Amino acid sequence: MPKAIKRKAVKGKTEENIVESLQETLKARKKTLLIGAGAALAIVLIVLGTFYFMKSRTRKFEELNYTGYRLFYGMGTPMPPQERYRQALASFEEARKIKKSPYTLYYIGASRYELGAYDEAIKIFGELKKSFPEDKNYVPLTTIKSAMAYAKTGRMNEALKELDGLVNVKDSPMRDAALAESANILKSMGKEAQAAERLETLKKEYPESPYAKEEKAPAASAAEKKPTKK
Numbered sequence: 001m002p003k004a005i006k007r008k009a010v011k012g013k014t015e016e017n018i019v020e021s022l023q024e025t026l027k028a029r030k031k032t033l034l035i036g037a038g039a040a041l042a043i044v045l046i047v048l049g050t051f052y053f054m055k056s057r058t059r060k061f062e063e064l065n066y067t068g069y070r071l072f073y074g075m076g077t078p079m080p081p082q083e084r085y086r087q088a089l090a091s092f093e094e095a096r097k098i099k100k101s102p103y104t105l106y107y108i109g110a111s112r113y114e115l116g117a118y119d120e121a122i123k124i125f126g127e128l129k130k131s132f133p134e135d136k137n138y139v140p141l142t143t144i145k146s147a148m149a150y151a152k153t154g155r156m157n158e159a160l161k162e163l164d165g166l167v168n169v170k171d172s173p174m175r176d177a178a179l180a181e182s183a184n185i186l187k188s189m190g191k192e193a194q195a196a197e198r199l200e201t202l203k204k205e206y207p208e209s210p211y212a213k214e215e216k217a218p219a220a221s222a223a224e225k226k227p228t229k230k
Helices: 016-070 079-100 104-115 117-130 138-152 156-167 176-189 192-206 220-224
Strands: none
Touching: 016 079, 016 104, 104 117, 104 138, 104 192, 117 138, 117 156, 138 176, 156 176, 176 192
């Protein structure tokens, strides 16, 4: 008879092998958890760092605007007007490097205007209107100031064109100032009848306006009043 074939018994996992396997699994999971925790911490640190950086930039932006504002209106240490405007311009320009806002652009243009750099002022005012066309505070002020800059350089037609942007829209802010200033420009051009027509419109539609109570209403006061900071 043929010899019976002996089968080798396959050893099952011993208790020691099971423990070693569990330890390896735990090590792998621990490593994964540590990597995940490290990544989460890195994200938190990045978010906190970004928040602090943005907050710091915002604070610096506001400080520069406030410094420029005080200088522009002669608050603080007395100094010659031209020096005040130069320093104000420098402060607003630094603020602009952080963020462009209608407030900052308006005062850059206004400072340049006061320094006699009328073409540069017109350029900045144009940038403000292009960048923030819907702003109801600084676009009207800019329009008046831009017209005044054109008038200073003898470009009366361009000045009237600027003002007509307010005059021809009945509910536009500062329309009364635009009517008064355009009447002054028309008078300077010898167009008395057109000037009188605009003054009549001013008195009829804006009887309580300070410009309506003066025969020659200087719209400069409107463009140079202190706008509310947004």
